[in-house]
Amino acid sequence: MRRLQKQFNQDYNSIRADSFRPFSYMYTEAIKHYLSNHGFERINLKAVLFDMDGVLYNSMPIHAESWHQVMKRFGLHLSREEAYMHEGRTGAGTINIISQRQRGRDATAEEIEKIYAAKANEFNDHPQPPVMPGALEVLNQIKEDGLKIILVTGSGQKTLLQRLEHSFPGIFHEELMVTAFDVKKGKPNPEPYLMGLKKGNLQPNEAIVVENAPLGVQAAADAQIFTVAVNTGPLPDKVLLDAGADILFPSMPAFNEHWKELYHAVNDKVF
Numbered sequence: 322m323r324r325l326q327k328q329f330n331q332d333y334n335s336i337r338a339d340s341f342r343p344f345s346y347m348y349t350e351a352i353k354h355y356l357s358n359h360g361f362e363r364i365n366l367k368a369v370l371f372d373m374d375g376v377l378y379n380s381m382p383i384h385a386e387s388w389h390q391v392m393k394r395f396g397l398h399l400s401r402e403e404a405y406m407h408e409g410r411t412g413a414g415t416i417n418i419i420s421q422r423q424r425g426r427d428a429t430a431e432e433i434e435k436i437y438a439a440k441a442n443e444f445n446d447h448p449q450p451p452v453m454p455g456a457l458e459v460l461n462q463i464k465e466d467g468l469k470i471i472l473v474t475g476s477g478q479k480t481l482l483q484r485l486e487h488s489f490p491g492i493f494h495e496e497l498m499v500t501a502f503d504v505k506k507g508k509p510n511p512e513p514y515l516m517g518l519k520k521g522n523l524q525p526n527e528a529i530v531v532e533n534a535p536l537g538v539q540a541a542a543d544a545q546i547f548t549v550a551v552n553t554g555p556l557p558d559k560v561l562l563d564a565g566a567d568i569l570f571p572s573m574p575a576f577n578e579h580w581k582e583l584y585h586a587v588n589d590k591v592f
């Protein structure tokens with residue numbers, strides 16, 4: 322607990338220069354900062370929007386490995402670490418960035434189709450990624466609190482989307498899901514999160530986003546939603562904070578452990 326709190330405060334120091342404070346103070350500060358940044362009077366919480374990869378499933382190591390291997394097969398270089406930086410982009414978006422850098426041109430539609438199909442196959446050749454520890458527990462808490470739960474993912478990986486009901490029974494409903502099949506631009510554009518708000522009939526200050534990727538955090542922050550970053554991967558916390566996260570937890574179990582305090586801070590206080 323002490324170690325976790327220290328880590329929290331260190332993360333926060335990088336943007337707030339606070340010294341050691343209780344968690345509740347930190348939540349209050351984060352909420353205040355969010356409200357003044359976006360010109361809202363309060364958060365009237367009705368829903369939590371969840372990203373999928375790296376939040377609900379520990380799938381990012383397999384995505385990163387698959388991208389790296391498949392790009393190599395097509396004569397392109399994408400390191401595993403860089404793959405984490407592109408998390409949340411559409412497949413075409415990622416392929417074009419690498420193609421531009423290496424070949425000075427966008428990939429053709431045919432190349433994109435081939436590479437993305439190969440990447441999806443490579444992903445499926447790996448064992449199924451495990452459910453992220455803490456994910457089911459926090460989803461159940463949020464459901465019991467009477468909040469809507471909305472999925473907002475850039476993924477078009479059908480094997481994972483079809484596993485959701487099995488992994489998280491009774492949590493996700495098709496009418497409250499945004500996937501790669503719904504969006505044109507994808508993260509870091511706010512489009513997927515704006516679509517999530519629309520599907521839930523929500524204003525930006527009626528929701529919280531849970532994200533693990535810098536581009537996802539950027540999309541959520543640009544959609545003016547209070548954004549919780551969970552750092553489940555290898556990137557430094559600073560990358561997520563700089564992308565616009567309002568608060569950062571070092572893991573999903575930590576988010577689960579502290580959900581109630583955050584929920585009360587959002588609900589009980591009028592700023």
Ligand code: MG
Nearest residue numbers: 372374375534
């Ligand atoms: Mg993610």
